[in-house]
Amino acid sequence: MKLSILxxxxxxxxxxxxxxxDLHLNAGKIIAIGAAPAGFGAVESIDAKGLVAAPGLVDLxxxxxxxxxxxxxxxxxxxxxxxAGGVTSLCCPPxxxxxxxxxxxxxxxxxxxxxxxxxxxxPIGALSKGLDGEQLAELIALRxxxxxxxxxxxxxxxxxxxxCRALEYAATFDLxxxxxxxxxxxxxxxxxxxxxxxxxxxxxxxxxTAETVALARDLLLVEQSGVxxxxxxxxxxxxxxxxxxxxxxxxxxxxxVALYQLxxxxxALIDFSSLYxxxxxxxxxxxxxxLRAAVKSGVVSAISSHHQPHERDAKLAPFGATEPGxxxxxxxxxxxxxxxEDGLLDLPTxxxxxxxxxxxxxxxxxxxxxxxxxxxxxxxxxxSSTVAGEHWLSKGENCPFIGxxxxxxxxxxxxxxxxxYQA
Amino acid sequence: xxxxxxxxxxxLNAQGQLQHFLSLDGLPRELLTEIxxxxxxxxxxxxxxxxxVPLLRGKTICNVFFENSTRTRTTxxxxxxxLSADVITLNVSTSSASKGETLLDTLRNLEAMAAxxxxxxxxxxxxxxxxxxxxxxxxxxxxxxxxxxxxPTQGMLDMLTIRRHKGxxxxxxxxxxxxxxxxxxxxxxxxxxxxLGCPDIxxxxxxxxxxxxxxxYGVTVYTDMATGLKDVDVVIxxxxxxxxxxxxxxxxxxxxxxxxxxxxxxxxxxxxxxIVMHPGPINRGVEIESAVADGPQSVILNQVTYGxxxxxxxxxxxxxxxxxxxxxxxxxxx
Amino acid sequence: MSLPNPAELISQMxxxxxxxxxxxxxxEPRFIGIRTGGVWVAQALLEEMGSDSPLGTLDVSFxxxxxxxxxxxxxxxxxxxxxxxxxxxxxxxxxVLMSGRTIRAALNELFDYGRPASVxxxxxxxxxxxxxxxxxxxxxxxLSLSAQQRVKLSGPTPLELELQDLAL
Numbered sequence: 001m002k003l004s005i006l007x008x009x010x011x012x013x014x015x016x017x018x019x020x021x022d023l024h025l026n027a028g029k030i031i032a033i034g035a036a037p038a039g040f041g042a043v044e045s046i047d048a049k050g051l052v053a054a055p056g057l058v059d060l061x062x063x064x065x066x067x068x069x070x071x072x073x074x075x076x077x078x079x080x081x082x083x084a085g086g087v088t089s090l091c092c093p094p095x096x097x098x099x100x101x102x103x104x105x106x107x108x109x110x111x112x113x114x115x116x117x118x119x120x121x122x123p124i125g126a127l128s129k130g131l132d133g134e135q136l137a138e139l140i141a142l143r144x145x146x147x148x149x150x151x152x153x154x155x156x157x158x159x160x161x162x163x164c165r166a167l168e169y170a171a172t173f174d175l176x177x178x179x180x181x182x183x184x185x186x187x188x189x190x191x192x193x194x195x196x197x198x199x200x201x202x203x204x205x206x207x208x209t210a211e212t213v214a215l216a217r218d219l220l221l222v223e224q225s226g227v228x229x230x231x232x233x234x235x236x237x238x239x240x241x242x243x244x245x246x247x248x249x250x251x252x253x254x255x256x257v258a259l260y261q262l263x264x265x266x267x268a269l270i271d272f273s274s275l276y277x278x279x280x281x282x283x284x285x286x287x288x289x290x291l292r293a294a295v296k297s298g299v300v301s302a303i304s305s306h307h308q309p310h311e312r313d314a315k316l317a318p319f320g321a322t323e324p325g326x327x328x329x330x331x332x333x334x335x336x337x338x339x340x341e342d343g344l345l346d347l348p349t350x351x352x353x354x355x356x357x358x359x360x361x362x363x364x365x366x367x368x369x370x371x372x373x374x375x376x377x378x379x380x381x382x383x384s385s386t387v388a389g390e391h392w393l394s395k396g397e398n399c400p401f402i403g404x405x406x407x408x409x410x411x412x413x414x415x416x417x418x419x420x421y422q423a
Numbered sequence: 424x425x426x427x428x429x430x431x432x433x434x435l436n437a438q439g440q441l442q443h444f445l446s447l448d449g450l451p452r453e454l455l456t457e458i459x460x461x462x463x464x465x466x467x468x469x470x471x472x473x474x475x476v477p478l479l480r481g482k483t484i485c486n487v488f489f490e491n492s493t494r495t496r497t498t499x500x501x502x503x504x505x506l507s508a509d510v511i512t513l514n515v516s517t518s519s520a521s522k523g524e525t526l527l528d529t530l531r532n533l534e535a536m537a538a539x540x541x542x543x544x545x546x547x548x549x550x551x552x553x554x555x556x557x558x559x560x561x562x563x564x565x566x567x568x569x570x571x572x573x574x575p576t577q578g579m580l581d582m583l584t585i586r587r588h589k590g591x592x593x594x595x596x597x598x599x600x601x602x603x604x605x606x607x608x609x610x611x612x613x614x615x616x617x618x619l620g621c622p623d624i625x626x627x628x629x630x631x632x633x634x635x636x637x638x639x640y641g642v643t644v645y646t647d648m649a650t651g652l653k654d655v656d657v658v659i660x661x662x663x664x665x666x667x668x669x670x671x672x673x674x675x676x677x678x679x680x681x682x683x684x685x686x687x688x689x690x691x692x693x694x695x696x697x698i699v700m701h702p703g704p705i706n707r708g709v710e711i712e713s714a715v716a717d718g719p720q721s722v723i724l725n726q727v728t729y730g731x732x733x734x735x736x737x738x739x740x741x742x743x744x745x746x747x748x749x750x751x752x753x754x755x756x757x
Numbered sequence: 758m759s760l761p762n763p764a765e766l767i768s769q770m771x772x773x774x775x776x777x778x779x780x781x782x783x784x785e786p787r788f789i790g791i792r793t794g795g796v797w798v799a800q801a802l803l804e805e806m807g808s809d810s811p812l813g814t815l816d817v818s819f820x821x822x823x824x825x826x827x828x829x830x831x832x833x834x835x836x837x838x839x840x841x842x843x844x845x846x847x848x849x850x851x852x853v854l855m856s857g858r859t860i861r862a863a864l865n866e867l868f869d870y871g872r873p874a875s876v877x878x879x880x881x882x883x884x885x886x887x888x889x890x891x892x893x894x895x896x897x898x899x900l901s902l903s904a905q906q907r908v909k910l911s912g913p914t915p916l917e918l919e920l921q922d923l924a925l
Contacts, residue, residue, distance in 0.1 A: 196636030200448075202548035202572030202607060205635065271433075271556075272549030316527055316557060318547035320570070440828075457831060464816065467835035472843075473869035476819035478829070739819075743828030750826075 001043055002026045003417065004036060008048035008379060012055060013352030014368035023053060025375040028416035033371060048379055051411055052347070055355040056088025056376035058367045060178075060256050060304040061232060062329050064121070065395075067108060068097025073309040073395040075109065078329065079118035081394035083413045083421035085305070085332035088376035089359070089366040090119050094126035095153055101126035101137040103145035110146050118420050120376070122148040122364055124178060127166055133157040136166050139175055149230065149362050151178035154279060160217070167225035176228040176362055179218045181239075182280050186210035191320050193235075193266045193283040201269060203319065206281050208236045215239050219246045222253060230361050231255040233306055235280045237290020244299045254361035256302035257291050259336055260326050260400075262344075264288075268400070274315045274322035275400040278306075292344050301357035303336060303350075305329040309396020327396030333378060334386040334406035341407040375417035384409040433555055436748035441741045443555045443564040446573035447614040455582065455618055461736035462583050462729070468505065469732060478739050479508035485538040486512040487530065488567070489545040494703055495567055495577070498727065499542045502734035508540075526550070530558045538562060540742060548572035561749070563741040571605050577702055578611030580733040582619060584726050585657055588698050592616065596623040598651055598693075599642075600683060601661035601710055602632045604672075608702045609661055613640040627651035627683065631672040648682070648689050655693045660685055660701040660710045676709045686712045690720065698722045760908065763916035766881055766897030767798070771805040773895045774848070774879060783846040783875070789813040789838065791863050794852030797912035798881045802850065813838035815849075820862035836866065843871030852910045854880040857891035882908060882918070 005023040010033065012018075017033070024032040024040055031037060062082055065073035082090050092109065094100035100109070106123050113121035125147030129135045133155055142150070150170060157163035170177050187210040192198040194205025215231065219242060222229040234240050234257050243255045260278065265285050268276040276282060294300040308325025315322050328335060336354060339345045345353075359367025366376060386409045389402030413421035434443040434450075441454065468476055484503040488496055496512060503510040515529055530541065540563040543551050548570030555564040568574040582592075589595055597616055603609045603626050616624050617640060624642040626633065637644060645651030652658065663679060673679050685699065699711075699721045707713045716723060778786055788810055790799030796814050803812060818833035849863060860878060867873060880893040885901050902908070905924040911917045 194635055196639050199634035199636045200610075200639060202570050202610060204571075272552045274553075313525070313527075317525065318545060318550035318553045318569075320547040320549070321526070461829070461833055464819070464833045464835040467837070468819065471870050475869065477865065478819045478824055481825075739829050743824070746825060746828045 001417065002040060004040070004042040004045040005048045005053060005379065006045055008051045008053035010053045010369065011348055011351055012369035013348050014055070014356040015370060017369065018348055023369070023377070025414070025417040028375055028418070030369060030371055030373055030375050033369070046379070046412070050383060051379045051381050053369070053377055053379050054351045055367050055369050056378050056413060056415065057086045057332055057354045058358040058364060059087045059090040059307070059329060059332060060302055060358045060362065062087070062090040062092055062305060062307040063095070063309065063325070064092045064109070065309060066096065066112060067105065071311040072314070075112040075121070076116040076118070077393060077395045078307070078309060079113060079116050079121065080421075081330035082307075082332075083118045083415070084330040084391075084393050084410060086378035086380060086410045086413055087119055087329060087332055088378070088413060088415045088420065089122065089364055090329070091122045091124050091148065091362065093124050093153060094131065094151060099126050099130050100124070100147075101129050101131070101142070103141050106142055106145035106147055117415075119415065120366065122146070122362070124148065125150045127152040127170075127177060128157065131155045134162060136169060139170060140173060143173070143175060148364060149176040149178050151180065151232070154180045154182055156184040156214075160221075164221055164225065167221055167227040171225045171227035174228060176230060178230045178232050180233050180280075181211055181214035181218050181231060182206075183210045183214040186213060187280075190281070191277065192269055193281045195266060195284055197266045197269055201272065203269070208238060208283065208287070211236050211239045211280060212242060215242050219251065219253070223251055229253045232304070233258055233280060234291065234300065235261055235283050235287060237287045240290055240294035240299055244294065247299060254302065255294075255300045256304045256358065256361065257295060257300050258306035259303050259332065260306070260328060262288065262292055262295065262303065262339060263335070264400070269319075272319045273400070274317070274319050275326070275398055277319055277322050277324045278326055279324040292339075295353055296345055296349065301353060302361050303353045304358065305332050307394070309394045310398045311395070312397065315398050325398065327394045327399045328401060330393055331386070331388050331399070331401055331406065333380055333410050334388070334408045335401060337382070337408040338406060375414055377414050378410060379412040381409045381411055382407070386410075433552060436744045437751050438747055440744035440747055441737070442744035442748050443551075444575055444737050444741050445551045445555060445564065445566045447575050447578050447611050447618065448573075450618065452618050452620065455579070455615060458579050458733065458736050458740065459583050459586055461740060462579070462732040465505075465735040466729065466732040468735075469728065475505050475507055477507045479503070479506040479742060482508045482539040482742060483537060484508045484510050484540045484542065484738065485533050486510065486542045486567070487515055487533065487544075488513065489515045489526070489543070489550070490568070491516060492544055492568070494727065495544065498730045499567060499734055502731050502738055505731070506735055506738055508738070526554070527558055530554060534559045534562055539745075540565065540738065542567045544568045546570055561745070563745045565737060565741060568607055571607050572610065574607040574611050576730070576734050576737055577608050578615045579737065580726060580730040581608075581612055581659065581700060581702070582615045583729045583733050584700060584722055585698075587729070588722060589656055592619040592621040595621050595657060596625065596655040597621055597657040597659065598625040598627055598655045599659045599661065600627045600648070600651070600685065602663050602667060603628050603637065603661070604632045604634050605664065605667070606661050612659060613642055617641050625651050625655065629673070629682070632667070649692055652689060652692045656697055658685060658690065658693060658697060658699050660699065660705075662702060662704065663706060663710055676706075680709055684708070684710060684712065685715050687714050687718070690715055700726055703727070760918040760920060761898045763801070763881060763897070763910070763918055767801045767805050767916070770879065770881070770895055770897050771802055774802070775806065777877065777895055781875070781877075783877075785846070786810070786848045786877070787813065787840050787845045788848045788850065789815055789867070791849070791851045791859060792816045792834065794910040794912065795850045797910065797916060798852050799850040800913060801916055802879070811839045813840065815863055815866060817859060817862040817866055820866045822858055822862065838870060841871065842867060842873050844874050847873045847876045848879060849876055850879045852881045853908055854883045854891075854893055854896070855886050857887045857889035860891050861889055881910065884908065
């Protein structure tokens with residue numbers, strides 16, 4: 001289908017493009033930016049004056065909950081939610097049931113995602129079988145089935161030596177390993193950042209060193225093994241400082257943060273609201289400032305939702321008995337725009353961290369607006385606000401931002417030139 | 424972006440009266456004083472031939488204990504009985520929880536039995552808040568201890584003990600000794616002492632038993648008994664759980680006693696009329712020497728007596744606040 | 758409507774109470790005032806009678822029958838009875854008798870201390886609005902008020918009565 005998007009402010013962080021112009025799409029690809037090709041004859045056109053057109057967002061961590069946790073979400077519901085948040089490509093973590101450690105599970109996810117047709121899904125395979133941290137998963141079989149990277153999530157390897165071997169094996173085949181660096185022993189039993197708020201509430205703490213000790217170790221192992229590494233879900237200022245140091249000495253590591261970590265701090269816990277129960281935990285204002293600075297400077301090149309939808313009951317218990325996580329992928333763009341509204345980032349930088357940055361970190365074929373590339377894009381309106389939760393697509397309503405007015409509205413999301421979401 | 428759910432303190436009604444009793448955080452000094460004054464009146468009732476008043480006749484109070492307790496449970500039972508309420512006690516740790524019933528379902532079942540008030544003890548910090556907010560908004564919730572967070576009736580009975588022996592809080596030095604980190608009693612005591620105007624609150628413990636950020640309570644930290652106890656008016660000893668020896672918090676009970684045990688010799692460094700308190704049950708020879716626990720300066724058994732009066736005060740005030748709130752809401756609706 | 762002077766009422770009440778106690782052959786009465794106004798009236802009455810008997814004070818907050826409607830009185834204080842109740846002749850003193858419910862609460866409370874030999878009820882004013890079969894043995898004056906009117910006693914010295922109109 002031929003489609004022209006007319007008069008939008010087109011921002012492509014990958015190429016530095018930022019101007020009011022037209023986009024012309026055909027057969028799922030962008031075929032021209034600016035003047036239409038001779039004899040294009042668009043079947044349809046969208047008057048996009050006043051809207052921003054940007055690459056479809058790339059979210060490095062969206063738990064789809066399928067297979068295994070259909071009460072929390074499924075591939076159709078959560079990719080629909082993602083499209084509403086402006087996302088066209090997403091990675092799903094391996095903590096499904098069964099664990100994403102076989103090509104069968106990988107194929108099942110990819111099939112369901114294709115059927116749903118809301119988003120491009122790039123699975124992250126388990127680094128160890130059953131995420132048990134003991135035996136390597138069949139990484140090459142998983143890669144061939146479609147896994148783009150490998151991770152053990154927050155589940156530590158039992159032995160550092162086994163982890164080291166896993167990294168060396170992955171390095172042999174130029175596979176990317178994603179770390180969620182948190183030391184199991186230091187974090188054991190913890191529910192909140194170890195600091196004044198947790199002490200006051202009597203919640204067992206997770207010290208900052210749970211992140212930094214693991215991170216320092218992981219960075220050294222990455223350096224030794226030469227594996228391609230991405231560090232996900234950083235929470236502390238000292239943590240991102242370790243990444244910055246590693247990058248400065250030439251280690252090609254990338255990193256992402258959860259969007260909610262750039263907005264919330266541990267002070268949100270003061271009423272014991274389980275909506276703010278996340279792992280790794282919300283930390284202090286100083287940590288949030290450190291994360292924001294690292295996002296601005298590019299040390300952290302990706303902002304992800306770390307979307308974790310839950311059924312109601314999972315959050316209906318005393319704080320410590322609830323499951324961690326926030327459902328927020330469908331607010332990704334409008335919620336991230338609060339960072340621009342608050343003057344923390346300019347719009348092109350924010351869009352870079354939401355598209356080109358994450359795509360490059362995991363070498364995904366996504367995240368840019370270029371002639372010949374897939375027509376994955378989002379059209380949004382900066383002049384209109386979104387009341388979070390007015391329409392809710394995710395099966396998980398565990399979102400503390402519901403009810404807030406957010407400073408942008410997604411009008412259209414296109415995936416391969418097709419409308420995957422329309423407000 | 425600030426959380427949207429910042430709101431009027433959960434435990435106060437629209438008139439600022441207690442409608443739940445969850446923690447001492449945010450309660451004004453006047454309200455704490457009112458609790459102590461009311462408890463004084465109930466203490467007098469305890470000395471009569473008939474130790475019972477008809478105040479809560481026809482009301483049903485459920486003690487729901489998800490954690491074992493003898494002292495707290497029995498004093499809550501006695502308090503409710505002396506107010507003429509009907510009382511039932513459930514030890515959930517041994518019944519439904521092991522059958523997989525959730526906290527939510529357990530309490531909703533009890534609510535359906537037309538209970539007017541729950542006294543809840545639970546191992547998770549924030550459990551009482553959760554119940555007051557999400558489970559039974561029209562039932563008064565009394566926190567009988569939640570995780571490490573709060574034990575507000577113990578806090579208030581400790582305050583009543585101090586006030587009855589020392590008169591007021593204005594010129595007192597109070598030392599709290601032992602496992603502060605895991606202690607909901609310590610947290611409630613620190614908040615209460617601060618709110619009631621105690622100028623010198625000390626905590627004495629090794630670093631492994633002190634929570635990070637303890638300065639926020641307005642206390643001075645000591646790691647040595649001799650300096651920490653010097654000239655104090657009140658010594659509050661905390662219970663040390665056996666399991667603290669595992670995980671490297673302490674080498675042994677013996678070493679803890681050697682450094683932080685309250686002995687006659689150490690107590691001599693406090694004021695001559697200093698009182699010694701302990702929430703019980705005491706570990707003789709671990710936190711405290713028997714000669715001190717049974718000695719003339721010990722008020723440990725008085726604490727138990729005062730505990731009943733304080734709990735009667737809190738139960739009747741919270742029931743009263745629920746009544747007032749319902750009336751207020753009805754008037755608003757009209 | 759003019760209200761009587763409490764001082765004059767007290768002196769008349771003292772005479773009547775003495776007569777009442779003589780008639781009943783009560784030689785050692787125990788005086789109890791109901792907080793707060795009743796305590797003031799009792800103090801004035803004891804002074805008028807030249808008695809140095811100890812005065813007990815009763816706070817009936819824990820015995821009121823309107824807890825479910827009105828909740829707990831915020832300034833409840835301990836009752837203080839510096840004598841035995843068991844087998845004694847009690848003189849219970851209150852300021853204004855209206856529905857009779859306070860007296861019922863006071864009687865209930867007294868019986869939790871023991872079984873008195875008798876209870877004599879003394880009131881400064883009887884508003885003739887009883888809802889229970891309770892009437893004073895000795896009364897200063899009986900008034901009839903309209904539904905909106907209330908009488909308030911202030912004290913302890915001097916004792917003064919004031920008419921309040923709820924409609925205002």
